Amino acid sequence: MYKLDLPVDLKEVAAIERRRNREQQRQSRIFNAKFRTIGVDVAALEQQVEERRTMERSEKVREEVFDADREQYDKIALMLEQKEQKLARDLEQAVLNYRAQNQKPETRREFDLYDPDLLKKDRPARISDDDPRCGPASLQKFVGEDLNEKKRKELQIEMAKKCLSEQIDERKSIEAQQVYADNLYDRKRVELDERAQHLSKMEEECRKAVNMATSNFNQALAMETSERRRLQKQQEEDNNLAEIYNHLTGDILTEDPTVAVSAFGPHRVVPDRWKGMSPEQLKAILDIQKQQCEEKQRLKEEEKQWNMEWDRQRTLATRAAMNLEQQEQEFSREMRKRLDGYNQQLSREQRAHLEYLDKVVYTNNPTAHFLTQFNTTSR
Known part of the structure; x- marks a missing residue:
């Protein structure tokens, strides 16, 4: 080859020198950590910040x-x-209200042992012709004056038959009510099993039924209370009238007003002419006793009806509580199911993210030779 002495191109030399100076200045700016303002992927950092x-x-x-x-x-x-x-x-x-209104001390069987009015209710001086308290000097019984023995025995036999018949009827009624209650409970249990699929609708209906039953029960209780007070007042007045009438027409005061009328006034009697009460007076006493028996029977029927109503209200309240408990359990199961589903979804997302990092992001691990290529030039 031939070596040619060509003149130096000053422009080219100046251009090369300018590029060399710019490269040195650029390296001083990039490699100096205090003044470096470029070399960072700002878009990637902003994207990471935005993702965060x-x-x-x-x-x-x-x-x-x-x-x-x-x-x-x-x-x-x-x-x-x-x-x-x-x-x-x-x-x-x-x-508590039931006990205060229907389980009072005077309604107990042993109330006669500690009754404060026991002396007022004590038997009179003579209750029958065979009373051992009536001795020869009592002037309460005379030989040959027992005229009502046969009629009294007949009445006692009739009353015993009536009481036995009432007990048999009451026992049959209780057994029939028990059978009816068992049948009603079985039908209601089948109905509850069929309605178990409609819990949401059943809750609303149950709430309305409970509110309505409570209102009806309160109204019935108020009516029962007022009626019972009225009957007690009426019974007290009847008892007072009966007591006055018994004192006026009892065995102690007179037997036959037409025979024992005294000359000193109608309010006095002649002891040796007194022969006992008249048939009208005896009939009035029997009528009063019959009325008292009917009144007692009516009170028993009312108490039985009230007990049946209370049992029905208690059954409704128990069923409402069972329905609420079943709904709460169903609600808890639904919440646990939703939480388990959400946890499973989070687990799947985490596994997918880890697989993405392992298979896509972290596939090309850098080596030592790769790291030596940096910081050698500003470009």
């Missing part, structure tokens, strides 16, 4: 949704607990 903010916002929204659901479930649980407590208080108050 988006993730934080989604996490915050998810936490808020969980908090709202938790507060709602707590309120529902608190409402159910308050309803159960209120129902227990109402049942306890109803039992």
